[in-house]
Amino acid sequence: MTGIGITSNQRGRNVAEGLATAIHEHRxxxxxxxxxxxxxEIFGVSRTIVRSALQTLSHAQLVVIEPNRGAFVARPSIxxxxxxxxxxxxxxxxxxHSAATRATPEDIALLKRHIDEEHRAFDAGETGRALRLSGDFHIEIARIANQATIAAFVRQLVARSSLIIALYWRRRQATCESHAHHALLxxxxxxxxxxxxxxxxxHLVDLLSLLDLTEPTDAPASLKEAFRLP
Amino acid sequence: MTGIGITSNQRGRNVAEGLATAIHEHRxxxxxxxxxxxxxEIFGVSRTIVRSALQTLSHAQLVVIEPNRGAFVARPSIxxxxxxxxxxxxxxxxxxHSAATRATPEDIALLKRHIDEEHRAFDAGETGRALRLSGDFHIEIARIANQATIAAFVRQLVARSSLIIALYWRRRQATCESHAHHALLxxxxxxxxxxxxxxxxxHLVDLLSLLDLTEPTDAPASLKEAFRLP
DNA sequence: TATTCCCGGATTGTATACGATTTTCGCCTC
DNA sequence: GAGGCGAAAATCGTATACAATCCGGGAATA
Known part of the structure; x- marks a missing residue:
């Protein structure tokens, strides 16, 4: 559930989700x-659809659109x-707080599976996927809290956090994550x-404190290789 | 400052703002x-631009887009x-809280003018404009708080509140508003x-308690008359 | 009369064409 | 070699054309 806002446009939604997932997984x-x-070309749609998707992502602040220059993956400032x-x-x-008062056994089971999968992905060296799953854990809690309005904001913030981590995370101890999640569970x-x-x-204070909030180094790469195309 | 999210598209942005203002003013x-x-036709642009604007508004949840059926001004549920x-x-x-610690004399002066204008609009019977200005007061506080991320959320919520008020506000004592604003100031x-x-x-608890949260009556109207066209 | 079916008009979804703007790169000058 | 200039290529912005879908109304039927 790598959800962005509600798009009617089904195809544009797919493209937006594809790009968002790639961002979450740091591809x-x-x-x-x-x-x-x-x-x-990558998604097999026309520019009309792509523009719709990019606009969606720009509303979620995952993408910045510069007039007459194009769309870029956002680079959140310090x-x-x-x-x-x-x-x-x-x-x-x-x-x-709210999730704690409302969580059903099914919710707990779901969260458990989530943490397990996160662990597995991490052990398998799929750090990108692990990172995304770790964000999804927070989104799941927001869902359990049963406050759709706040949950939508949390989704957006978690997505942006992914960019922030990509930019400012320089140490390599990603393990503390799942301990905190386990305690929360x-x-x-x-x-x-x-x-x-x-x-x-x-947990959130920890995360922030683990960031190295100094000017980030540039990290260019190619769009096509993010989607494994020739 | 009836701001929605950041659109690159300048013309689409204008259309979105025009529609948003009309929504805020209950036209x-x-x-x-x-x-x-x-x-x-109303804004003198092609459907391409309109669609972009409608998508923007749907992200702000002011508009609901139903696939193959079109866009409708949102009707927030109870x-x-x-x-x-x-x-x-x-x-x-x-x-x-944050605005109180940070507000400069200029900020206070601006808020004062805001309240005055709100008063004038109300006295002049321009309830639509008064309503919008009263929302802007809250947005201004969020701006003074100097936390752009939270301020963006507040803008969205204030905009949605306007729809909620249109649907569920049935009493006529809109005066309490400005007293509360004055005390805040x-x-x-x-x-x-x-x-x-x-x-x-x-203040917010008051506002909510003044709503009549029962199933709303329908209130259809014409698009063109909202923009005073033949 | 009530119900179903079907068709034509209206409206949205998507691709594409074309103008506007930016970027790139060769070339010239200093 | 650095810097500036200009034309060509690349890319974005918008309008428009056409396809897909929905909606309303009238005919056929019971």
């Missing part, structure tokens, strides 16, 4: 140019990085709302 | 069909109404952050 890096013809995590702390303490399962809230706060 | 009612040709005000309470307590001016926070909370 597309911040700053990369998204040429309309090229994207269209300031934006802080803002995103601050907003997440504000919103996700709420979702964690336990709190949710025991319906300890206040504890879940605190765990979420410290 | 376009929830459920109204937004025919692409008709909108295009549940959505509660969710929006709950999210606003969460986000705007933060913006109020005083707290901001005195840098009483905690007080500003509490005032904001109770």
């Amino acid at each position: 597309l890096s911040p700053g990369m140019k998204l040429n309309e013809d090229e994207v269209g 300031r934006e990085a802080r803002e995103v995590f601050e907003a997440r702390a504000l919103l996700e303490t709420r979702t964690a 336990k709190a949710l399962e025991a319906h300890e709302a206040d504890r879940a809230k605190e765990l979420m706060t410290s | 376009l009612s929830p459920g109204m069909k937004l025919n692409e040709d008709e909108v295009g 549940r959505e109404a509660r969710e929006v005000f709950e999210a606003r309470a969460l986000l705007e307590t933060r913006t109020a 005083k707290a901001l001016e005195a840098h009483e952050a905690d007080r500003a926070k509490e005032l904001m909370t109770s």
